Amino acid sequence: MHPGLTLFIDADDTLWENNVYFDSVISRTAMRLAEYGVSSDRTRDALLAIERQRTRAHGYGSLNFGASLEVLCEHVGIGASLDEIRPFLRAEIASLRRKRLELLPGVADTLAYLRRRHRVVLFTKGNHDEQWDKVVRSGLRDLFHQVDVVREKDQGAYLDAARRLGASPARSWMIGNSPKSDILPARAAGFGAVFVPHPGTWALELAELPETQDPGILRVERFAELAAIF
């Protein structure tokens, strides 16, 4: 495509691994709860229901995830044993926040290429300080013209970001791994969208993409393929 577009790029599970770490905390929590007779399926189903509700009220990020795990322990009925399990949960969340960021293949080189041709904006949702901390630790900060952290990535957030950054939706693209947060709302706001699927995407980020051949929704299997598009 011609240069001069604004490319909004998702962070978690698009630029670096993220959900796989949350998922391993859930697995270890399920193992702990199994000691109290709670099945792994019950743990996972209950947590998903709790997170679906709590993220709406409290947003995303590891601290809210930790609070959801405590709600989970109460919900599945381990009662007074929550005091026994709480130090384990707190240690898990603390280590999640210290995790070394593992960039996905081809990310840095591809961003460097895209940055020379387009305005490149890192567009992520979650806790402001936590997301910024990850951007800094990733070493990718200088490859973005701008970094924008929002509470939720819905259609209104895309329109608002375009307005704040002086970008026309028709000349903007969103790139990311989440059908629910990156592809559908960006497209609804008039952006183009490139879906970069990640096999470990969080269940709450999944959504059906339209089956019609919409030229405004593209799909690549690897981040590096973006250089051939843009």
Ligand SMILES: [Mg+2]
């Ligand atoms: Mg993502």
